[in-house]
Amino acid sequence: MSQLGKKHKAIGARVWRLELRQFGHHRALYLPAMPRLLVIDDDADLRAAVTEYLLSLGYEVHQAAEREEAEALVANYSYSLVITDLSLTQLGAEGFDLLRTISNSNSRPKLIVVSGHAGSGHRELAKQCGADAFLPKPTPLATLGEAVRTCLSPQHTQKAP
């Protein structure tokens, strides 16, 4: 195993193992896997647009349209970051419970809330429920992309509890 491979294994990072067979030598190149993100929104068009944009940035992206879908995914996959709409029609007042469930899940992903309810009350409550960032709707995709990069940056990760 290469030094890079050992390092990634040591810190528990997910890696893609790329086998190389050249000139009779058998070598393995370890590349860091891109962070896996989850996009939760009941608006299919919006969800598709955000997913497509994040895929174009190289992230691995899963998507969910409803609470049970999101909970099943969070329980079974490890996510680096979750982007969720707070006003899912199927969520209602339970939207904040979903935030707590996500932020307390094993992988403890970063959490970006995107909501049409951008009042200070919602913003504060979302923060209390574990949100790392709050973006009002509509949010330009570039702004969302920047928020994702910020949340996933090592500095932000180190500051998190």
Next chain:
Amino acid sequence: MSSSMLDRILAPNGLRCYAQPIVHICGSRCTVTSVECLSRGPRGTPFESPGVLFDYARRKVAECDVDRVAVATALAGAQSLPGTLGISVNVHASTLGRDAMFVDFLVGVARQCKIELSRLTVEIVEHSPVWNATKFLHSLRLMRELKIRIALDDVGTGQSNYRMILDAAPDCFKIDSYLVQTAHADYKRRAMLASILQLARDLGGSVVAEGVESVADLEAVLYLGITLIQGYIFSRPLPVAALPPVIARINTLPVPTSPRPTLCLQKVSTGIHAFGEN
């Protein structure tokens, strides 16, 4: 308007059927005796994974609907398999406890697919401790009258506990891979395997070791007397159409006549012979 994930799962071709062989090892001979049918969710989604698929179904309290679709998909796929093979399908205990017509549905689908009921094994899976015991036991009674075998899945973990063993009185105990994997190097796991095997024998049931992936674990479970094996060591779950050549290959595999003594024997305090670590 887009359909929900549950709609996609329940739609025609929403689920796909994979199957994994269950192999009987007798002396030096391997024989595939049955296959376990396993569901895969919509292609290209994270719900392809059965763990996520059924976790979602349970959260939606839609086990009955998903189990029906899964069973119908499994039997439709399995009808092309040789008539000598047993067919196992997974069903939630809560489905048997809630869906009074599930057994009739199962019988109807089996007849439609021209599969004899005596070939069927219903593997009971359960993740919730709350279910209607009366309806559940009635469903089991009906299946037994129809010569459908009952297996208890994931024995040793979750809700597949002693109460379930008493209530379900399974014909087959399928030991969870958690107890099987690394058994060759862990006398505590081997003690539990031996205990479950003894319990199954006393209760008149057979035992399948699930999740056997290494030769060392295969040797360990064979040494203990478990001869029905399921796991990647023989085959991962495959689409049913890809299974016949794999089954033919397994049926010709050589097996050591006795487990290789790669590990020395020692006695543990319970008196159970077990492999040592050195």
